[in-house]
Amino acid sequence: MTQPNPACTRFLPLGKASAIGAAIQQAESILCVSHVSPDGDAIGSLLGMGWILRSLGKNPTLALADKPSEDFAYIPGFHTIVGVTQVQETYDLIISMDAGSADRMGDVFRTEYHANIPLINIDHHITNTEFGTINWVEPRCAAVCQMLIYLAEALGVPATGNLAVALLTGLVTDTLGFRTSSTDACVLQAAVQLTEGGASIQEVVSNALQRRTFASLRLWGAILNSAELMDGVIWATFSLTQRNQMGATDRDTEGLANFLLSAREADISATFTERINSAGQTVVECSFRANPGFDVSTVAVSLGGGGHAPAAGCTLFSPLDTVVETAVAALRRLHREHMSSFAQSSQANHG
Ligand code: 5GP
Numbered sequence: 001m002t003q004p005n006p007a008c009t010r011f012l013p014l015g016k017a018s019a020i021g022a023a024i025q026q027a028e029s030i031l032c033v034s035h036v037s038p039d040g041d042a043i044g045s046l047l048g049m050g051w052i053l054r055s056l057g058k059n060p061t062l063a064l065a066d067k068p069s070e071d072f073a074y075i076p077g078f079h080t081i082v083g084v085t086q087v088q089e090t091y092d093l094i095i096s097m098d099a100g101s102a103d104r105m106g107d108v109f110r111t112e113y114h115a116n117i118p119l120i121n122i123d124h125h126i127t128n129t130e131f132g133t134i135n136w137v138e139p140r141c142a143a144v145c146q147m148l149i150y151l152a153e154a155l156g157v158p159a160t161g162n163l164a165v166a167l168l169t170g171l172v173t174d175t176l177g178f179r180t181s182s183t184d185a186c187v188l189q190a191a192v193q194l195t196e197g198g199a200s201i202q203e204v205v206s207n208a209l210q211r212r213t214f215a216s217l218r219l220w221g222a223i224l225n226s227a228e229l230m231d232g233v234i235w236a237t238f239s240l241t242q243r244n245q246m247g248a249t250d251r252d253t254e255g256l257a258n259f260l261l262s263a264r265e266a267d268i269s270a271t272f273t274e275r276i277n278s279a280g281q282t283v284v285e286c287s288f289r290a291n292p293g294f295d296v297s298t299v300a301v302s303l304g305g306g307g308h309a310p311a312a313g314c315t316l317f318s319p320l321d322t323v324v325e326t327a328v329a330a331l332r333r334l335h336r337e338h339m340s341s342f343a344q345s346s347q348a349n350h351g
């Protein structure tokens with residue numbers, strides 16, 4: 001069996017591993033949580049942590065503020081995930097995964113009950129606010145699921161069977177099927193290890209990345225038809241009215257921002273999706289994507305969100321039109337500033 005390469009396992013410092021191991025060992029009741037609008041890395045790392053903890057003799061509660069898509073039901077343990085109403089007021093330990101800030105846990109984390117409970121924050125967002133009592137934040141990892149391979153290894157839990165399927169899910173989805181700039185030798189080695197552990201790349205790719213509803217295909221057609229392009233920025237919007245007309249779900253627009261970026265004329269893409277959050281409020285979810293050289297996480301942070309240089313986002317409460325206007329202006333400014341500094345440096349090189 002392939003063992004993780006020391007060049008990759010160094011992403012988990014020894015002191016961090018023992019602090020996490022000790023906190024888990026001491027805890028009887030553990031709440032595990034990931035972010036609102038859960039994607040493959042959120043669901044995979046949540047279920048993966050569930051399998052790691054069970055191997056260590058624990059019986060954790062796995063909770064998400066928003067209901068995860070049934071597309072992920074192939075991951076063993078999927079139906080053990082509970083919603084906000086089944087979260088208790090007290091636990092010995094909370095473990096948060098793939099959440100860049102405390103608010104990303106949604107209403108699973110209630111400050112009035114949970115603020116004084118020890119919290120392990122495991123994440124790979126460069127914008128992470130280090131909101132835990134133990135923070136293990138590693139932006140060099142492509143997915144939190146990749147980080148959990150190193151944690152499992154350190155805790156003596158084999159990354160095989162159910163755990164391998166869960167972890168391969170986040171590795172595949174956060175790298176868009178091993179196609180992102182974050183796909184390096186450690187990611188590929190992690191994939192080899194999980195494949196040897198019994199997980200199937202084909203199964204994960206077809207369930208988590210490629211399955212679409214008919215409604216979502218029609219929706220993409222409509223949204224693409226109204227996409228706009230200006231100053232190297234391409235964007236598209238999707239209102240609640242459109243969604244209701246087309247019978248689309250929250251997941252149906254996933255991947256659209258990545259697809260928009262395939263336009264040769266664009267360096268930055270954005271989608272603006274209106275939806276109802278778990279508290280019943282209308283919000284606009286903004287997804288930003290960028291080609292290498294552009295850092296859209298700066299724009300996301302300036303609007304109260306977060307993410308990575310090539311993929312970031314934020315959630316805003318203003319009307320859709322206002323959000324689009326503000327965000328597109330910021331993205332166009334980012335593009336302009338990049339192009340003018342690029343022009344200046346190439347002028348200097350030729351001068
Ligand atoms: P996506 O566009 O796929 O929803 O998210 C892209 C990246 O931006 C992910 O890493 C995600 O965690 C981050 N992101 C998306 N929306 C938000 C948000 O509302 N707040 C924060 N802090 N990060 C977000």
Ligand code: MN
Nearest residue numbers: 041098144174
């Ligand atoms: Mn992730």
